[in-house]
Amino acid sequence: MTIHKGRGFACINYPIGMNLGGDPSQALVHSTPDGKFKVALSAIDLGQGMKSVTRQLAAETLGVPVEDVYVDTADSDTGPHDMGSFASRGTHRVGNAVIQASREARGLLLEAAAEELEVNASDLETDGKGNINVKGAPSRSIAVAETAIAAQFKQGRTISGRGIFLIPTSDVDPETGEMTPVSCFAHAAVVVDLQVDDETGEVEVLEINSAYEVGRALNPKMVEQQLIGGAWMGVSHALYETTEPYYPNRDHGPTDFNQYLMPGPGEVVNHNIAVLERPAEDAPYGGKGPGEMCANPLLPGVANAVYNAVGVRVDALPITPEKILRGIQAIGGARPQGMR
Amino acid sequence: MAKTPVQFTLNGTHRAHFVDGGANLLDVLRREVGDLSPKYGCGQGTCGTCTVLINGEPHLSCLTLAESVEGKSLETTSGMANGPDLHPLQRIFMESFAAQCGYCTPGMLMAAKALLAGNPNPTREEVIEGISGNICRCTGYEPIIDAILQAAVELRSGRVA
Numbered sequence: 019m020t021i022h023k024g025r026g027f028a029c030i031n032y033p034i035g036m037n038l039g040g041d042p043s044q045a046l047v048h049s050t051p052d053g054k055f056k057v058a059l060s061a062i063d064l065g066q067g068m069k070s071v072t073r074q075l076a077a078e079t080l081g082v083p084v085e086d087v088y089v090d091t092a093d094s095d096t097g098p099h100d101m102g103s104f105a106s107r108g109t110h111r112v113g114n115a116v117i118q119a120s121r122e123a124r125g126l127l128l129e130a131a132a133e134e135l136e137v138n139a140s141d142l143e144t145d146g147k148g149n150i151n152v153k154g155a156p157s158r159s160i161a162v163a164e165t166a167i168a169a170q171f172k173q174g175r176t177i178s179g180r181g182i183f184l185i186p187t188s189d190v191d192p193e194t195g196e197m198t199p200v201s202c203f204a205h206a207a208v209v210v211d212l213q214v215d216d217e218t219g220e221v222e223v224l225e226i227n228s229a230y231e232v233g234r235a236l237n238p239k240m241v242e243q244q245l246i247g248g249a250w251m252g253v254s255h256a257l258y259e260t261t262e263p264y265y266p267n268r269d270h271g272p273t274d275f276n277q278y279l280m281p282g283p284g285e286v287v288n289h290n291i292a293v294l295e296r297p298a299e300d301a302p303y304g305g306k307g308p309g310e311m312c313a314n315p316l317l318p319g320v321a322n323a324v325y326n327a328v329g330v331r332v333d334a335l336p337i338t339p340e341k342i343l344r345g346i347q348a349i350g351g352a353r354p355q356g357m358r
Numbered sequence: 359m360a361k362t363p364v365q366f367t368l369n370g371t372h373r374a375h376f377v378d379g380g381a382n383l384l385d386v387l388r389r390e391v392g393d394l395s396p397k398y399g400c401g402q403g404t405c406g407t408c409t410v411l412i413n414g415e416p417h418l419s420c421l422t423l424a425e426s427v428e429g430k431s432l433e434t435t436s437g438m439a440n441g442p443d444l445h446p447l448q449r450i451f452m453e454s455f456a457a458q459c460g461y462c463t464p465g466m467l468m469a470a471k472a473l474l475a476g477n478p479n480p481t482r483e484e485v486i487e488g489i490s491g492n493i494c495r496c497t498g499y500e501p502i503i504d505a506i507l508q509a510a511v512e513l514r515s516g517r518v519a
């Protein structure tokens with residue numbers, strides 16, 4: 019029995035969202051009479067942090083404290099239309115819609131404040147702490163809460179905003195077949211170190227090093243969290259998970275959770291991440307969001323590392339010990355490729 | 359089917375319920391008692407998100423007969439906070455981003471609480487062992503392991519919530 023070490027590299031150019039039907043997302047923002055803001059969305063948070071990020075985006079654009087914004091994703095029946103939370107589109111599509119809605123609401127907020135302060139709305143600025151000041155004369159100021167009360171009970175106007183994000187349609191060029199399926203790309207590169215036991219075919223991942231380019235990291239802690247968890251999901255897909263191990267033959271597939279293979283806390287490996295920020299022009303404050311790209315490059319990275327370790331090219335997922343052993347047998351023994 | 363009366367304490371409060379013969383504890387806690395903190399993941403003892411403490415020991419409530427908790431003391435995550443003060447484990451889980459979708463979190467917190475009660479100064483390996491019956495789809499475990507180790511430090515230093 020020999021343990022062979024291998025290293026694999028993979029990189030990805032990852033399209034954010036999709037082109038289908040313009041990939042629209044809508045957002046509605048309105049203030050309550052006490053000067054808090056509600057953002058209504060039909061896109062939902064699956065744990066990726068969309069609620070937190072859209073809350074930040076709304077607060078930043080409105081110019082109010084983040085605590086004063088509540089994101090409501092409760093009901094896709096009554097909420098504004100959205101394509102959904104998939105295709106790594108949340109931050110970009112929904113975020114853009116939220117910014118547009120918040121801009122409109124901010125305009126009305128400043129108009130209501132201007133009426134109270136008897137100045138021009140264009141002379142006003144928000145301090146991000148819940149106040150609206152006259153530029154250059156901060157003593158002339160009104161609280162957002164007071165403005166909301168005045169709008170509601172005195173001026174008879176709403177402080178609200180509508181937002182939609184729709185990407186420009188891209189038609190196929192009849193001559194070349196070219197089109198622009200997406201408006202913005204994220205990027206990543208990973209290096210996977212692992213070892214393969216040439217007697218059992220077992221793979222142990224030793225270390226992951228990666229660089230992810232996600233535009234601006236709107237919430238750096240959550241970006242890191244999603245990258246670590248998502249990359250681990252990629253390793254899991256590369257080595258363990260399948261419902262049909264002998265597809266299209268349906269034999270030996272798991273029939274319940276007991277038989278579905280997934281790595282547990284004992285298989286966690288060290289993952290060093292560098293987050294690179296290259297803000298995208300059409301993205302909300304430059305943020306593209308990590309999305310599915312966290313997981314994707316790990317699959318070819320692992321496959322390349324296995325090849326590097328024992329010279330076996332496994333081209334069907336997951337890369338199971340059985341496939342590795344059959345591969346080793348086919349080439350008459352492990353053929354380590356060596357580190358370059 | 360005949361119902362059986364069962365009495366136990368849940369997070370310090372005395373409870374009495376009539377349960378169906380053969381009912382599992384997870385169902386009884388969620389449907390009869392109304393404590394929704396233990397989650398239903400797999401219903402067959404694989405995922406750990408239904409973990410509750412019975413007399414301080416972690417148990418998979420989906421595999422526990424409700425009748426068997428007669429006279430015992432049960433703890434769930436809904437009893438962890440002291441009023442508005444989160445238990446250090448809860449707070450550190452939150453601060454160190456040890457939850458994404460949160461579905462595994464109640465089970466992780468219960469497993470961690472039981473671990474630290476019996477072993478206040480666990481090694482990283484012991485923490486991994488302690489949560490090895492709990493599956494997390496989102497986090498990659500790393501932040502959960504770190505959070506439990508950090509909570510252990512805080513609990514040892516006596517800053518109890």
Ligand code: FES
Nearest residue numbers: 399400401406420
């Ligand atoms: S629901 Fe009990 S272990 Fe999954």
Ligand code: FES
Nearest residue numbers: 458462494495496
């Ligand atoms: S946070 Fe989603 S399963 Fe653990």
